[in-house]
Amino acid sequence: MRKGAATAAEERKKQVKNVPDTLMEYYETLLTAFGPQRWWPARTRMEVITGAILTQNTSWTNVEKAVKRLKKARVLTPQRLFALETEALADLIRSSGYFNVKAKRLKNFLSFLFQEFDGDLNRLFAKPGLAELRARILSVNGIGPETADSILLYAGRRAEFVVDAYTKRVFSRHGLTGKAAGYDEVKGLFMDNLVRDERLFNEYHALIVRLGKDFCRPRKPLCEECPLKCFLTQ
Template sequence: MNRESLLLDMFAAMQNELGNSEWWPAESAFEVMVGAVLTQNTNWKNVEKAIHALKDQKMLTPQAILALPQDELAALIRPAGYFNVKAKRLQNLLRWFQETADYSFAALDTFSTDDLRAELLTVNGIGQETADSILLYALERPSFVVDTYTRRIFNRHSLVEEDIYYDDLRDYFMDVLPQDVQLFNEYHALVVRVAKEWCLKKEPRCETCPLQPFLE
């Protein structure tokens, strides 16, 4: 079986078991952008608390966040953890957004996906996973997001090396799958859900996993 067929069959098996994921939970593209920074090294429940705090103070706009002193922003996003670091990273991203597009998502349409990804990666504190999350979930660009869950599942299926580089793991999917935003969105969401329910770091539940038929 070729790689495209295998990956699509694995996708179908996960989706048949779990149904649609409907990611990313947010009211706007900007909220997704903020959440992509806040979710670094924490769980989504903590991110939601931080976003709600920004909303309660009517601070969930790029202009308001950039105008806040960094310590005040850190206090608002405290539930997300690493709040001092994330406040700085978030303001770095929004400063880039202002300088590059004057806070306009439409203005970013002039960039190719590759060029926009390269631009995002110049922002201090925006790594590959965060950049791809912004591209896919906020900007609706076909940029596949991979993470520790992706690495764990596909390594356990003997498809990739455990120490594979991020870009090589991303290319493992992007080189063969249709460049489809909805497919990439749902694929990443399903991988995360399967990893949390079955492909646990310790004591994986392989026998009942929807991907069990694909184990060698």
């Protein structure tokens, strides 16, 4: 993190007397404004995992098209995806962009699932020791921290907070993290200050995504109409 950005964030945190309460106030304000987001928008755990891998560097609309094709082809189960040729999988997920790379990443995850857990998602997510499970998912080639945490939170219902570009933007603009803060630092803001509750993390991340899409845009954020306007100190 750059020194200036770190200092600004630390100053802001000092101004915020109680970070845990402040984070919960943000949450309650967003929940009141937007209502429950009912995430993840998927019907099965394999659909969540597939969406989490395909959503890297593309819009959700493009992911939805790919998932729809996988469903239509009746291959959206661990067994059927694993049996599919990588080229055929790449063709089915073409709309998600970087489809050859993403097909390989999905296959890498499936190889890991079959080699270590007999292809059984119940066995994978029943594994005790969240830190070790996360490390093993992260060891899969092509799975980064955001994807791993999305898989753990939304498919595995384990309490890992998911950080994305929206999270970084909102909380750096509010001075709770530095502008150049990395994934683990931003994640730590939530993990260290909130009760580790999977349902809270689920809803909180979904609300941040809604906020980022509708108000906290990269350029010209709509602060005047934003539910979090009252928390903004510049």
